[in-house]
Amino acid sequence: MTLWDEIQSQPSILSGYIDEHWGDAKETASWISGLDFSHVVMAARGSSDNAARYAQYLWGAHNALNVALAAPSLYTLYASPPDLSGSLVIGISQSGESPDLLAVMESARNQARPTLAITNNPGSPMAGLADRHLDIAAGPEMAVAATKSYTNQLLAVAALSAALDGGDDLHDMLRAVPDTVAGTLDRNDRIAEAARALRDETRCVAIGRGYNHSTAFEWALKIAELSYMVAQPFSAADFRHGPLALVEPGLAVLAVATDGPLFEDVADLIEVVRAGGARVTAISDREDCPADDLVLLPSQLPEWLTPIPVTVAAQVFTYHLTVARGHDPDDPRAIHKVTKTV
Amino acid sequence: MTLWDEIQSQPSILSGYIDEHWGDAKETASWISGLDFSHVVMAARGSSDNAARYAQYLWGAHNALNVALAAPSLYTLYASPPDLSGSLVIGISQSGESPDLLAVMESARNQARPTLAITNNPGSPMAGLADRHLDIAAGPEMAVAATKSYTNQLLAVAALSAALDGGDDLHDMLRAVPDTVAGTLDRNDRIAEAARALRDETRCVAIGRGYNHSTAFEWALKIAELSYMVAQPFSAADFRHGPLALVEPGLAVLAVATDGPLFEDVADLIEVVRAGGARVTAISDREDCPADDLVLLPSQLPEWLTPIPVTVAAQVFTYHLTVARGHDPDDPRAIHKVTKTV
Numbered sequence: 001m002t003l004w005d006e007i008q009s010q011p012s013i014l015s016g017y018i019d020e021h022w023g024d025a026k027e028t029a030s031w032i033s034g035l036d037f038s039h040v041v042m043a044a045r046g047s048s049d050n051a052a053r054y055a056q057y058l059w060g061a062h063n064a065l066n067v068a069l070a071a072p073s074l075y076t077l078y079a080s081p082p083d084l085s086g087s088l089v090i091g092i093s094q095s096g097e098s099p100d101l102l103a104v105m106e107s108a109r110n111q112a113r114p115t116l117a118i119t120n121n122p123g124s125p126m127a128g129l130a131d132r133h134l135d136i137a138a139g140p141e142m143a144v145a146a147t148k149s150y151t152n153q154l155l156a157v158a159a160l161s162a163a164l165d166g167g168d169d170l171h172d173m174l175r176a177v178p179d180t181v182a183g184t185l186d187r188n189d190r191i192a193e194a195a196r197a198l199r200d201e202t203r204c205v206a207i208g209r210g211y212n213h214s215t216a217f218e219w220a221l222k223i224a225e226l227s228y229m230v231a232q233p234f235s236a237a238d239f240r241h242g243p244l245a246l247v248e249p250g251l252a253v254l255a256v257a258t259d260g261p262l263f264e265d266v267a268d269l270i271e272v273v274r275a276g277g278a279r280v281t282a283i284s285d286r287e288d289c290p291a292d293d294l295v296l297l298p299s300q301l302p303e304w305l306t307p308i309p310v311t312v313a314a315q316v317f318t319y320h321l322t323v324a325r326g327h328d329p330d331d332p333r334a335i336h337k338v339t340k341t342v
Numbered sequence: 343m344t345l346w347d348e349i350q351s352q353p354s355i356l357s358g359y360i361d362e363h364w365g366d367a368k369e370t371a372s373w374i375s376g377l378d379f380s381h382v383v384m385a386a387r388g389s390s391d392n393a394a395r396y397a398q399y400l401w402g403a404h405n406a407l408n409v410a411l412a413a414p415s416l417y418t419l420y421a422s423p424p425d426l427s428g429s430l431v432i433g434i435s436q437s438g439e440s441p442d443l444l445a446v447m448e449s450a451r452n453q454a455r456p457t458l459a460i461t462n463n464p465g466s467p468m469a470g471l472a473d474r475h476l477d478i479a480a481g482p483e484m485a486v487a488a489t490k491s492y493t494n495q496l497l498a499v500a501a502l503s504a505a506l507d508g509g510d511d512l513h514d515m516l517r518a519v520p521d522t523v524a525g526t527l528d529r530n531d532r533i534a535e536a537a538r539a540l541r542d543e544t545r546c547v548a549i550g551r552g553y554n555h556s557t558a559f560e561w562a563l564k565i566a567e568l569s570y571m572v573a574q575p576f577s578a579a580d581f582r583h584g585p586l587a588l589v590e591p592g593l594a595v596l597a598v599a600t601d602g603p604l605f606e607d608v609a610d611l612i613e614v615v616r617a618g619g620a621r622v623t624a625i626s627d628r629e630d631c632p633a634d635d636l637v638l639l640p641s642q643l644p645e646w647l648t649p650i651p652v653t654v655a656a657q658v659f660t661y662h663l664t665v666a667r668g669h670d671p672d673d674p675r676a677i678h679k680v681t682k683t684v
Binding site for chain 2: 078240
């Protein structure tokens with residue numbers, strides 16, 4: 001399967017997860033509810049780290065869970081790891097193989113803390129190490145750049161949130177995701193046009209906030225690894241604390257501006273950035289998003305589920321940008337499918 | 343005072359902190375030791391967020407504290423904040439004024455959790471809100487870009503770590519910091535030469551790991567806000583998980599490669615990046631650091647204290663880069679000294 005095929009397969013892969021793995025998510029949520037812990041520590045790298053960011057916001061806002069992202073180096077390169085008292089430790093990894101993430105999980109086990117692995121491989125070392133495994137069930141991913149495994153990680157995180165809340169009505173909301181993703185893929189021509197406009201840039205910044213803070217980070221990562229353009233992601237709030245000085249005529253700014261309590265803040269920042277002469281390309285589900293170039297998505301989802309279709313739009317965007325820049329999306333230079341860091 | 347003056351004042355400001363505020367750090371450490379908590383949640387934005395990153399690594403490795411960086415948006419823009427059970431909540435802010443950080447501290451108070459504010463203003467709202475205030479005592483900072491307030495934040499974090507460890511020998515180690523910073527400032531000509539070589543770049547990446555993960559982030563932030571160059575920071579481990587594909591002939595890569603358990607990993611990454619044709623400028627205290635352009639610092643400090651002199655070198659670097667690019671380091675466009683985000 002090529003990257004393009006894997007991007008296109010997402011409606012059916014997401015649909016399969018909702019139909020066949022809701023029970024697993026409910027059982028995992030029930031297991032979590034029975035644990036004695038006060039906060040969550042997540043261990044992840046690369047795209048999976050962006051899924052962990054999504055979990056930090058979603059579980060924080062919907063489930064009142066205090067979620068932290070671990071610094072895996074503390075568990076591998078310095079003498080003694082942090083005291084994990086009170087924590088539930090969750091590893092997220094497509095392959096379930098990176099040694100530094102396994103070191104975090106091992107440290108949690110040694111400290112008698114509960115552990116959950118969220119991977120795409122029930123036979124992986126991380127799945128074997130953890131007390132419990134949640135399978136994202138995205139099927140084998142052949143392309144180097146993560147696409148369907150990332151969106152199924154987001155869906156698994158969202159399903160856990162819904163299951164922790166106990167609501168089958170939330171499960172119904174999840175059911176609207178695959179259709180919205182299919183509707184997003186239907187906008188291919190519009191997305192391609194917006195992407196090709198950035199063909200000659202050497203650098204850009206990506207802005208998002210709240211649930212889509214993670215999406216800005218994932219969009220930027222995909223652009224860096226496939227299009228070879230330095231793409232720096234920021235929370236809209238952090239951007240105002242200094243990096244706003246980067247804005248100058250011609251600077252390419254990518255923004256995620258979905259409907260919800262953050263829309264006004266992000267829309268205001270888009271206007272500030274445009275007043276400084278930058279050119280803003282936005283993905284939004286609101287027609288009134290004040291971008292120079294607007295990729296308008298179907299508005300069928302509550303804000304907390306929008307990172308899934310917005311990410312798919314960002315994947316399609318990056319695919320066309322990469323091809324327009326003369327690179328091969330299926331053969332990114334210098335990187336491999338499974339990266340093992342210590 | 344200009345930015346240049348504030349950069350040059352750091353040996354005496356750091357020295358003043360060590361001489362006059364060690365007692366405050368010891369009392370604060372004693373107060374922390376008496377609290378009932380299992381983990382630390384830190385709230386910060388901008389440069390202060392990089393000081394929080396340093397705390398995550400240093401307190402994690404030296405004091406076994408599990409430190410998390412908060413997502414302040416969760417406390418302002420979504421309906422309900424996370425459950426902070428078991429946490430000690432620490433705000434770090436030069437001004438102590440940003441509303442989103444105050445919201446995190448207020449939520450902690452409402453949940454009856456202990457709070458510590460680390461600011462440069464004992465009369466600030468954050469200092470007033472917190473159970474206890476630790477003054478970084480950097481004196482009024484006039485330049486928009488944080489320099490002496492950042493290095494004194496790092497020193498306060500290091501002093502707390504040393505005091506929590508209980509060792510007056512560690513206090514003696516802190517005493518070596520101002521001299522090393524003075525020795526760093528003496529290398530002005532060498533740093534200026536390395537900076538001017540990057541005058542015509544439009545983008546770069548900055549790499550660090552461990553204690554100096556934070557330094558790579560602070561270096562990149564200074565370059566963005568003063569030199570207007572997109573400067574993307576990465577942990578050396580995260581860089582291998584995808585962004586390594588960015589490497590191409592001519593790409594400017596900045597690296598922090600200090601002596602310690604991370605040196606081999608960062609040095610290996612420098613060689614990988616150079617093999618791909620990128621040009622590496624490194625700040626290091628090791629002569630054998632394999633960079634194209636090496637800024638060699640005095641090697642008088644243990645690794646955990648190197649972020650202070652390395653940051654000073656990065657400030658001097660950014661000052662000269664900014665001037666060489668024709669910009670005014672004392673009047674960065676579009677940003678202000680105190681940024682209030684919600």
